[in-house]
Structures are given as structure tokens and as C-alpha cells.
Amino acid sequence: MTQAPLFRQITDFANRADPYPLYTELRRTPVLHEEEGGPYVVSSYYDIEALLHDPRVSSDAANLAASEDDGLGMGDETGGLPPSFLRLDPPEHDRLRRIANSAFGPPHQPRRIENMRGELDGIVTGLIDGFGDAREVDLVDQFAYPFPVTVICRLLGVPREDEPRFRSWVDPLVATLDPDTRRSADPEFVKTAQESRMQLGMYLAGLVEQRTKEPQDDVLSDLANSRGPDGAMTMMEVLSTAVLLLIAGHETTVNLITNGMLTLLRHPEVLGRLREDPGLSVRIVEELLRYEPPVQIVPQRTCITDIELRGTTIPKGSRIWLMIAAGNRDPERFKEPDRFDPDREDIQHLGFGSGIHSCFGAPLARLETQIALSELARRLENPRLVEDPPPYRPNAVLRGPRHLNVAFDGLR
Amino acid sequence: MRLVVDLNKCQGYAQCAFLAPDVFAMHGEESLIYNPRADEEQRERLARAVAACPVQAITADGLDGMGGSTASAPEASDAR
Amino acid sequence: MPADHVEWIRREGRIVIVGASLAGLRAAETLRAEGFTGELTLIGDEPYEPYDRPPLSKAALLGMASPRHTELPHRREIDAKWRLGVPASGLDLSAKRVRLADGDEVEYDRLLIATGVRARPWPKEAEARLDGVFLLRTRDDATRLLQKLKAGPRRVFIIGAGFAGCEVASACREMGLQVTMAERAGAPLVGALGGVIGAVAADLQTENGVDLRTRVTVTALEGDTSGRVRAVHLSDESVVEADVVVVSLGSLRNTEWLTGSGLGAGPRGIACDAGCRAFDFRGIVTDDVFVAGDVARSPHALFGYQFLSLEHWGNAVAQAETAAHNMICRGADRRPHLWTPAFWSSQFRVNIKSVGVPPMGDQIMITQGSLAERRFVGVYGYQGRVIAAVSFDNNRWLEFYRRQIERGAPFPVEFPTMDRRPEGRQPVPADFPDPSLPTHGPTVTLSGYSPADQQLVFTPARH
Numbered sequence: 001m002t003q004a005p006l007f008r009q010i011t012d013f014a015n016r017a018d019p020y021p022l023y024t025e026l027r028r029t030p031v032l033h034e035e036e037g038g039p040y041v042v043s044s045y046y047d048i049e050a051l052l053h054d055p056r057v058s059s060d061a062a063n064l065a066a067s068e069d070d071g072l073g074m075g076d077e078t079g080g081l082p083p084s085f086l087r088l089d090p091p092e093h094d095r096l097r098r099i100a101n102s103a104f105g106p107p108h109q110p111r112r113i114e115n116m117r118g119e120l121d122g123i124v125t126g127l128i129d130g131f132g133d134a135r136e137v138d139l140v141d142q143f144a145y146p147f148p149v150t151v152i153c154r155l156l157g158v159p160r161e162d163e164p165r166f167r168s169w170v171d172p173l174v175a176t177l178d179p180d181t182r183r184s185a186d187p188e189f190v191k192t193a194q195e196s197r198m199q200l201g202m203y204l205a206g207l208v209e210q211r212t213k214e215p216q217d218d219v220l221s222d223l224a225n226s227r228g229p230d231g232a233m234t235m236m237e238v239l240s241t242a243v244l245l246l247i248a249g250h251e252t253t254v255n256l257i258t259n260g261m262l263t264l265l266r267h268p269e270v271l272g273r274l275r276e277d278p279g280l281s282v283r284i285v286e287e288l289l290r291y292e293p294p295v296q297i298v299p300q301r302t303c304i305t306d307i308e309l310r311g312t313t314i315p316k317g318s319r320i321w322l323m324i325a326a327g328n329r330d331p332e333r334f335k336e337p338d339r340f341d342p343d344r345e346d347i348q349h350l351g352f353g354s355g356i357h358s359c360f361g362a363p364l365a366r367l368e369t370q371i372a373l374s375e376l377a378r379r380l381e382n383p384r385l386v387e388d389p390p391p392y393r394p395n396a397v398l399r400g401p402r403h404l405n406v407a408f409d410g411l412r
Numbered sequence: 413m414r415l416v417v418d419l420n421k422c423q424g425y426a427q428c429a430f431l432a433p434d435v436f437a438m439h440g441e442e443s444l445i446y447n448p449r450a451d452e453e454q455r456e457r458l459a460r461a462v463a464a465c466p467v468q469a470i471t472a473d474g475l476d477g478m479g480g481s482t483a484s485a486p487e488a489s490d491a492r
Numbered sequence: 493m494p495a496d497h498v499e500w501i502r503r504e505g506r507i508v509i510v511g512a513s514l515a516g517l518r519a520a521e522t523l524r525a526e527g528f529t530g531e532l533t534l535i536g537d538e539p540y541e542p543y544d545r546p547p548l549s550k551a552a553l554l555g556m557a558s559p560r561h562t563e564l565p566h567r568r569e570i571d572a573k574w575r576l577g578v579p580a581s582g583l584d585l586s587a588k589r590v591r592l593a594d595g596d597e598v599e600y601d602r603l604l605i606a607t608g609v610r611a612r613p614w615p616k617e618a619e620a621r622l623d624g625v626f627l628l629r630t631r632d633d634a635t636r637l638l639q640k641l642k643a644g645p646r647r648v649f650i651i652g653a654g655f656a657g658c659e660v661a662s663a664c665r666e667m668g669l670q671v672t673m674a675e676r677a678g679a680p681l682v683g684a685l686g687g688v689i690g691a692v693a694a695d696l697q698t699e700n701g702v703d704l705r706t707r708v709t710v711t712a713l714e715g716d717t718s719g720r721v722r723a724v725h726l727s728d729e730s731v732v733e734a735d736v737v738v739v740s741l742g743s744l745r746n747t748e749w750l751t752g753s754g755l756g757a758g759p760r761g762i763a764c765d766a767g768c769r770a771f772d773f774r775g776i777v778t779d780d781v782f783v784a785g786d787v788a789r790s791p792h793a794l795f796g797y798q799f800l801s802l803e804h805w806g807n808a809v810a811q812a813e814t815a816a817h818n819m820i821c822r823g824a825d826r827r828p829h830l831w832t833p834a835f836w837s838s839q840f841r842v843n844i845k846s847v848g849v850p851p852m853g854d855q856i857m858i859t860q861g862s863l864a865e866r867r868f869v870g871v872y873g874y875q876g877r878v879i880a881a882v883s884f885d886n887n888r889w890l891e892f893y894r895r896q897i898e899r900g901a902p903f904p905v906e907f908p909t910m911d912r913r914p915e916g917r918q919p920v921p922a923d924f925p926d927p928s929l930p931t932h933g934p935t936v937t938l939s940g941y942s943p944a945d946q947q948l949v950f951t952p953a954r955h
Contacts, residue, residue: 050891053891054892055859055889055909090861090910107429107437110437113430113431282460282464352466363431367431414564420834420836423887423888424888439841441885442843442885446547446551447551448544448551473566
């Protein structure tokens with residue numbers, strides 16, 4: 001029997017629970033090109049890092065020779081909204097990201113995230129209290145999903161109670177991010193995604209309009225009313241930014257928290273230490289971002305000229321996949337890379353990417369996950385996995401368990 | 413607690429400024445300024461900032477017991 | 493050098509480090525980290541333990557840091573004898589003794605010289621002594637200057653538009669003070685970055701309200717009857733009233749104490765080999781004397797084996813680590829100091845960073861962004877190679893250009909880059925001033941030359 005190409009095995013759902021042996025195999029060919037028209041797959045730490053800082057590597061969907069559509073990618077025909085800064089190059093990327101940042105972080109809003117810490121604690125406490133007398137919960141549905149959704153809603157200024165509405169639009173959009181789903185995507189699927197994006201945009205447009213008239217202390221208000229040196233975003237730019245922040249603001253964190261709890265339950269000694277020392281959560285989260293990064297692949301890059309890498313020429317216009325999760329376990333970079341070890345001296349991971357597209361919401365995701373894991377460790381009495389491995393979400397890019405059933409003896 | 417940032421390594425990701433805003437501040441879009449002598453009450457925030465720096469550019473002492481060692485910065489520069 | 497001698501030094505030798513600043517401290521830490529268990533002495537002319545200087549012209553003036561509290565964190569215990577507040581005054585190479593200004597002598601088996609540089613004072617001594625005339629190099633300088641600036645002077649006059657001068661101008665403007673800055677060259681920063689970038693720096697100054705005077709020199713500082721500075725006289729015969737004058741004329745290397753010692757030391761620094769071993773005045777390498785930091789000048793394979801003097805923070809750290817390593821290991825285990833030069837500055841909220849050696853470049857191309865927007869990457873070329881790059885608020889790309897420099901990539905940059913504007917399609921002269929004319933604070937001094945293969949491949953150590 002002939003083996004399927006490695007990159008197809010990686011996107012194959014059958015390998016979702018443990019893709020790491022495939023990544024190890026992948027690293028044997030640092031630049032792997034397995035089929036005509038297929039991606040150039042880059043899997044070593046230093047190469048990925050170099051390409052993330054390479055001004056010849058574009059994120060602009062328009063530069064992809066064989067541009068395929070996806071929801072977050074926001075190809076220009078998708079749902080009528082312009083591309084978000086995630087899929088733009090400088091100078092447009094820089095301008096939009098600067099404006100978005102002025103609503104979110106330093107130097108303009110140095111304390112917006114810091115000031116949410118009390119609120120984050122409160123939400124986590126409420127969710128854990130909500131487990132009530134149960135002795136088994138699905139940590140995804142009852143904790144890891146509702147927590148970041150509540151947070152991103154508060155931050156943006158989206159009513160929390162609208163979650164069921166926007167979830168029905170978000171899910172098809174996120175599904176299109178998966179390369180495997182996309183290949184098999186029928187026109188109906190693409191159409192649903194486009195409609196979802198438009199619906200989500202229209203829903204947010206209503207909120208933005210309201211915030212334009214009556215600004216509040218939230219990101220939507222600041223985006224709608226930005227008047228800095230970079231000028232204002234157009235209404236359409238506000239909407240595509242808001243769609244991006246809403247989706248990216250929780251779809252990745254849910255996986256980071258769930259992967260985190262799964263990893264801790266597989267490493268009870270670390271979980272035990274975390275129970276005693278909540279400060280350890282800081283290093284645990286960094287090691288998680290290396291060991292089980294929620295974004296495993298950055299599949300949306302292309303080069304605007306031929307690039308020579310490790311003796312292979314990547315021709316202009318080729319699709320490049322940066323295998324973040326493989327680079328994070330590159331033995332050329334990390335000692336004993338397959339060991340989960342929050343005490344390691346050096347955890348300079350690629351979990352949030354690097355360069356100009358490095359994760360916009362990283363500080364929020366860090367705080368959320370630190371609080372989530374330390375509180376779960378502190379409050380769950382004798383927690384254990386009900387099923388290992390747990391069932392996974394289909395997505396190979398945003399990889400994480402669909403459910404994580406955890407049994408415990410009670411709440412502290 | 414004393415600290416120093418290797419500003420050659422620093423790429424202005426601002427994680428430290430988010431996580432310890434009383435110690436680190438962005439001055440413009442990508443310049444970092446910071447207080448090299450952080451108050452004791454900043455210990456936890458400083459530890460978060462040190463761990464979160466994507467380029468591991470922050471060296472601090474006096475963070476013992478915060479779940480790990482301090483980062484070190486083997487290279488950097490300034491035009492003086 | 494017999495191996496057992498090196499072993500003996502590692503175990504029970506006496507190592508003396510002259511210079512207790514960044515390079516001295518990092519060298520001491522590296523010695524201990526690499527297993528040196530003998531006696532370690534650090535000698536420093538200032539009465540303070542090692543502190544960081546870059547914040548003195550930035551965070552300290554902006555109120556984010558106290559100039560009295562920029563002491564450097566220690567990476568590890570160094571278990572050293574500290575001789576602080578006493579400058580070294582002489583060196584006896586044959587007796588292996590350092591003389592101190594207080595008459596003491598300290599014997600060594602191996603010596604590291606890291607005495608750095610000091611601010612070049614205003615040449616007319618009587619004028620330099622006027623109340624209100626400042627240098628900015630030490631923490632005492634910064635403390636005094638800050639106190640004066642906080643008192644709300646009517647006008648600050650800055651002599652010299654190098655990095656330090658520009659940073660002070662920026663901080664003063666943020667404090668709401670009136671600032672005049674005078675520069676002999678045609679624009680700020682030209683010595684370090686050339687005229688093309690200097691023009692951008694000039695716009696930055698003037699748009700932020702600095703009264704920038706170029707192509708002038710200061711001819712005299714005028715004091716009032718009580719000895720306070722009151723005005724500055726310029727070569728164009730204009731007079732500017734100012735009650736604070738900051739002299740920012742670059743630096744002088746602290747080598748006078750070595751006069752007559754037989755070391756190859758002089759105004760350009762102390763020459764050493766790539767392994768940080770000092771040359772004597774005959775050009776013969778010494779066995780037991782090493783050099784690191786601002787005071788050293790050493791040949792660099794990437795830059796035609798020219799002797800580079802780098803007044804860079806990162807160079808002080810890297811060279812100290814290499815020197816310390818080489819001091820206590822056998823010949824075959826020695827490493828060359830091949831750090832790719834890099835520095836940063838921050839002024840008017842703009843982040844300026846550079847890699848490589850810009851003053852070697854004769855041409856420049858703006859490969860990303862635009863000068864007019866003050867967000868760009870500029871690449872310097874020399875004899876068909878990429879030799880340096882500079883970024884204004886665009887630093888995340890610099891790593892790429894550092895690799896280009898290390899590989900000796902061809903110049904002009906032919907390949908397309910994102911955000912390439914029409915202005916960046918052709919190289920233009922980088923417009924450095926004649927190197928024989930003094931400018932204020934070039935960050936790299938090139939001196940000496942050996943013809944070398946231009947096609948070398950530089951493979952830096954990975955961390």
C-alpha cells in the first residue's frame with residue numbers, strides 16, 4: 001500500500017489525537033514538497049522563525065497563486081468584507097493593526113487587559129461554581145469554551161447572550177480554516193461560509209453603529225471612533241477587524257485551556273505542584289504553547305519571489321505551510337523536546353507566531369489560561385480523565401479536543 | 413528587584429507592557445521603556461512579563477520562588 | 493601555553509578586571525559560570541556597583557526610572573573583591589600588577605581591561621566649569637542633569653546631534669522644555685547612519701519643536717557674573733540664550749592609565765586579536781591581558797578584518813563573554829568575537845535600530861516602507877555586498893537583514909520585498925561625511941585593514 005503524502009496524513013482526522021510522530025518524520029525533510037501544486041511544508045524551528053521574519057513571505061491572500069478561500073482568510077469575495085489584517089501585508093496590515101492595537105493595548109490602552117484580571121477571576125469562579133454537585137463535567141462545553149467567549153464579548157462589547165446566534169455563524173467560518181475540509185469543500189459549504197461571514201458582519205454592524213452614536217468603554221467603541229495619526233478605519237475595516245477579534249479571541253484560547261488541562265491530567269505531578277503554587281501557571285502556559293500549541297500550522301503564507309531554503313528553491317507564488325507545532329519540538333532547538341517540562345530554562349516557543357503577525361491577543365490568552373488552569377488545579381478534587389485520548393475537533397490547524405470529560409470527587 | 417532588557421533582542425511585542433504596566437511601557441509603537449528597579453509588589457507581574465517575553469530579552473534578579481529561573485540575555489546594544 | 497597552567501589559573505589563579513560596568517560584570521559572571529574558582533577582583537573608578545547606562549538618556553529623563561537605580565541584575569553570584577571608587581592608574585606588564593590611584597597595587601595572573609569610554613568634555617575648561625554645563629555619561633551626570641531639567645530651565649542647548657544628544661533633545665521636548673541643538677555636520681546621526689537617514693532624523697527633530705542648527709559649531713559658552721551659563725555663541729555668529737548646556741560630543745577611550753605600559757593602547761582604544769587578547773605596542777599579542785567592551789578594538793572577519801571599535805551595549809556583553817571564556821580555556825577551545833554589530837536608539841517615540849556597520853556602506857536602498865512616513869528599513873551596501881541595515885519603527889524585519897549581512901548577500905537588493913516603494917528600487921549614495929572630519933558619536937569606528945576574501949561565509953553560533 002502506498003502511503004499518503006505526509007502533509008495529507010497530518011490533515012487526516014485519523015491522526016488528530018497525536019500528530020507528533022508525523023511532525024518528527026516531517027522534520028527529516030526540512031522543506032517538504034510532496035505533490036505538484038501542493039504546499040511547501042517547513043518544519044524546523046529556525047527555518048520557521050526565519051520565514052516569519054522574511055519580507056519576501058506574504059500573508060496577503062491575493063498573492064497566493066492558487067488562492068483557496070477560507071473564512072478567516074477573508075478572500076475579497078468572501079462575504080463582502082475586506083480582508084482582515086491577518087491576511088494583509090504592510091503597509092495596509094501595519095495601519096490596521098496599529099489602529100486595532102490602539103483600542104486594545106499599550107501605548108494607548110496600557111491597562112485594558114490588566115484591569116480585566118478581577119473580572120477574569122470572577123468568571124472562572126462562576127463557571128467552576130456552576131459545576132455544582134456534578135462529579136463529571138465536559139470541560140470544553142462547561143468551561144474552556146464559555147470562559148473566553150464571555151471575556152471576548154466583554155472586551156469587544158458584544159452582548160454575551162447573543163452567543164448562540166453568532167456561534168452558528170462562527171462555526172462554519174472556523175471549519176473553512178481546516179485545509180482538509182477545504183479541499184473537500186463543496187460549493188454549498190463555501191456558500192454557507194460566505195453567508196455566515198456576511199451575517200456575522202451584519203450583526204456586528206448593528207453594534208458598531210450603536211457604539212458610533214454612544215461610545216462605551218469597549219473595543220468596538222474605540223474601533224468605531226478611532227481618530228489617531230493613522231486616521232479612521234472604514235466601516236468595512238471595522239467589521240472585518242471585529243470579526244477577526246471575535247473569532248480569534250476565543251477559538252484558540254479554548255484549545256489552549258483544554259490542551260492544558262489534558263496535558264496536566266497526563267502529568268499529575270505538575271498538576272500537584274500547580275495546586276500548591278499558582279505562580280507555576282506562568283511557566284506552564286509558556287511550556288504548553290511550545291508542547292501543545294493551539295495553532296499548529298500557519299498555512300496561509302506565500303512567497304513573492306523564489307526563495308532558497310536549505311537547498312530547495314520555493315518558487316514564487318507557492319503556498320508555504322509553517323509547521324509551528326513541529327518547530328516547537330525541534331531537537332535542534334530544544335533539549336528533550338517531547339517532554340512536557342515547565343521548568344525548562346529556555347521556552348522560546350513559536351506558539352504565538354513571531355514577526356509582524358504574531359498573535360494579537362497573546363497577553364489576554366496568557367492571562368486567561370493562567371487563571372483557568374491554576375483555578376481548576378486548586379478547586380477540582382482528585383480530577384482524572386474519563387477518556388484518553390479525548391475526541392478531537394476536526395480542525396488540523398486549530399487543534400484541540402471537542403470534549404474533555406473530567407471526573408472528580410468534589411469542589412474545593 | 414533589578415532588571416534589564418536586552419533592547420537589541422526586543423522587537424516591541426509589548427507583552428511585558430500588557431502584563432506589568434507599572435514596570436514596562438511602550439513609548440511609541442515599538443520602543444520600550446522600563447523601570448530597572450521594580451517594587452517588591454510587582455514581583456508576580458514581573459515574573460509574568462519575564463516568562464512571556466517572546467524573545468526572552470528580560471533579565472531580572474530576585475525572582476526566586478516564582479516557579480522558574482530568570483531569563484538571560486546573551487547579547488544586545490545601544491548607541492550612547 | 494601548557495595545559496596545566498590553564499588548569500591552574502582556572503582553579504586558583506588571580507583574575508583582575510579593570511572596569512566595573514556592563515562588560516566587567518558580565519565577564520565576571522561568565523568566568524564563574526565557566527568554572528573559574530580562583531580569586532576575582534573588580535576595579536571601578538565610580539563608587540557604584542555596575543549599573544546600566546542606556547536608561548540614563550531615556551527612561552530616567554522621561555520619569556520612568558531613577559538615575560540612581562539602574563544597577564544591573566546579576567545573572568549569578570560572582571564572589572568577587574570589589575575595589576570601587578578607585579581608578580586604575582597604571583599597569584606593570586612584566587610584574588603583572590595593576591596600580592591604583594590610591595597607591596595600592598593588585599597582582600594578577602590574568603587581566604581583563606574593560607575601562608570603556610567617558611564623555612568628551614567641552615574643550616575650554618573654564619567654560620566647561622560654568623554652572624549649567626553638563627555631560628551625560630554617568631549616573632551622577634544624569635542625576636544632576638535631571639534635577640536641573642525638572643527645575644524648568646528656559647532653554648536647553650545641546651552641543652552635538654549624535655544619538656545621546658538626540659535622545660536628550662527628545663526627552664527635553666517631552667518635558668515641555670525649549671531646545672536648541674547644534675551639529676557640525678549637515679544633520680543629526682550622520683556619522684552613524686549617513687545623510688539620507690540623517691535627513692529623516694532632522695525632520696523628526698524640527699517637527700517636534702527642536703531648534704536644530706546644522707553646519708555650525710559652538711565657539712564659546714558665555715557665563716554670567718555668578719558663574720552660571722547664560723548663552724551659547726555659534727560659528728555663524730548667532731548667540732542663543734540658554735541656561736542649560738548639554739555637551740554631547742561623543743566619547744574618549746579610557747586608555748591614559750596604560751600610557752607607558754607597553755600595551756597597544758591609545759586614543760582609538762586597545763587593539764586586540766579576535767580572541768580579545770591585547771596587542772602590545774609592537775603588535776605582538778600578549779598572553780595574559782584581555783580586552784572587552786567600548787575600549788577594545790578588534791578585527792572582524794565579516795567586515796574585511798577591519799579593526800572595529802563598537803560603542804554598543806550588546807558588544808560589551810558579547811565581547812565580555814568571549815574574553816572571559818578565552819581567559820580560562822586552552823588555545824584550541826578559544827572562540828573569536830564575531831558578534832554582528834547592533835544597536836538601538838529611541839527618540840520622539842520612534843524606535844531606531846541597526847545591524848551591521850552602516851558607516852562602511854557607500855550606498856543605501858529603502859527596501860521596505862518609506863522615509864517620509866518614518867517607518868522603513870534601509871539597507872547599506874559596500875562593494876556589492878549588504879553590509880548593514882537600519883530600521884525606523886520596523887524592527888521585526890531586521891533579523892532577516894542580519895542574516896543577509898552574515899551571508900555577504902549581494903547589493904543592490906534585487907529581490908522584491910513587501911512594502912517596497914518606488915523610492916526603494918534603486919540604491920542612492922548613503923552620504924556619510926568624510927571620515928577624517930569629526931562628527932559626534934559615530935557608534936562604530938573603523939581602523940586598520942587587512943585585505944580579505946569577500947566571499948567568506950559567516951556562520952554565527954546559535955543559542
